[in-house]
Amino acid sequence: MTKPFDFEVFAYARQFADNAFKAQALVLQGLGQAAGLQLGALEQQSRSATDFLLAAGDARDPEALRGLWDKGVALGRVQAEQAVALTQSLAAVGRQTAESLGALVQPLAAANDAVAATAAGGRKAAAR
Template sequence: MFVEDFVKCRIFFKKRYCAAQKALLVFIPLSHFPLRDKVMTQQLNSQIFAYAKQLSDNAFKAHALTIRGLEQVAELQLAALEKQAQVTADFIAQAAEVRDIEALRGLWEKGTSLGREQAESAVAVTKEVVAVAQKTAESLNALLQEQQKAANEAVAAPVAAIKKAAAAAAK
């Protein structure tokens, strides 16, 4: 069958095309696959492309959520770093002005209170970072559940259609 199609193809091209086109098109045989196989292949390809599009869309959404969370964490950490740098610079400026023992004693007390405040600030920023990470994880989880729901519906719809068609054929 394949040889017959190839011969038909050559005869067809001899009648309709110039020599340059014949040279290229002689090697393209007529299809020996039934039309049913082509339709099935097209359906499969369209389903694969739809799933690939859905996957890339969801990956883009997940990436955007993750980047947004990272931006919020970076903003929190940079704000805390800026505040701590300012407080430290003020403390160093005061330390440079110390001239006697009483000023040194006051500076010592201020240094310990600043250390405590910076530790409390670091703990507060860490709590905020954990809250942002938890919020991002919840958003990603919601996106995953949405994707699973869409996938379940995509699988259930053809099954329901087949059951309905089978029930109609049985009547």
């Protein structure tokens, strides 16, 4: 009498565990992509800042200092553009990860309904 219910519960538990492992892998993959994007941006900004500081160290006359001002403004603009691009890339990775996680939840909802239906049928049979 409880075999159908046990079978449904064990199948649901197995599916839940499988999806939990898949979800963990998806989250770790998303975190890896995000970390890679951030490290790449940090490396690029560090190179730009180092180049600017080297140019500032080489400035010896007023004309070089004026050119340094223009380089500083350009550096600020480029870094702001890179920050916006990084934010958009991180949002895309987050959206992709969330969509993948959502796809994992849909089969669980169907399995949950099957277990609930089996449990309801068992309660009706036990009430008789």
